[in-house]
Amino acid sequence: MAVLNNKKSKVSDEVPTSSMADIAFLLLIFFLVTTVFPKDKGLAIVLPEESETVEVNQKNILHIVIQPSGVVEVRRGESQQVQTVSPREIEGIWRQDVASNPNLIAGVKTHPDTPYKFMIDVLDALQTAGADKISLQLLEG
Amino acid sequence: MAIKQGGFSRKSKTSDEIPSSSLADIAFLLLIFFMVTTVFRTDSERDIIWPQAEATEKIDEKKKNILNIWVERNGSIFMNDQPYTIEQVSEVVGPLYAQSDRRLVISIRGDREVPYMTMDQLQKELVSAGVVRVVFATELEQRMTRQRR
Known part of the structure; x- marks a missing residue:
């Protein structure tokens, strides 16, 4: 049985290093592929140019007034009738009104003390409903 | 003058394989470099x-x-990690807008509780700087979270 001990093993006694490169390259490619650069996102609007004022027929305006409590008052064109709604209901109102008047413009007037998020809620509802003619103003008086 | 054992047939002691053990080091260096x-x-x-x-x-x-224009809850404004007053915004943005070939997009990153007064002032500043494209930065709201609120 001593013969067995004398026989030189054909298996290398070194740690196989050649596959290390493959592992490292796999890691490299993994990180290259999975790295996601945080993309900026939000609600895009186009501001008017300075001195750009357009006269609009009153009946083409949907007045939306946002109060500090988050309550939204909707007034259509020349009528004095005020409808009190929540920001989410704006979407349905816009869809309904724009169907009867394609030239409709949303005039969003926000009270100076209104938290920003309520204005975003209204803007969100309008953009979800597909509105593109939106005027953002500060409620005066 | 016959060469004993033949000079060419002698076994070279250097390995005939390409040394691949250092490849790992190169790859790791690249990895660390990119990170x-x-x-x-x-x-x-x-x-x-x-x-x-x-x-x-x-x-x-x-x-x-x-x-990015950051508007914190207390109304303070930051651009490129520098604090500014609201009146300075147009002075800072104007030249940047001209430099960018009128392609600059302003991303307004406001806290949800900022009074709208501040936001309106900011928009007026941007209009006077000639900026046209503005984005109100928001988080995507899922229908599910909306229903739960």
């Missing part, structure tokens, strides 16, 4: 609570053409 040099954003995040919107969409503009 270290990757810069994610130029200005650091301010402490704000994002407003949420369902209609949130990605800004279709190169990162270098986007300027």
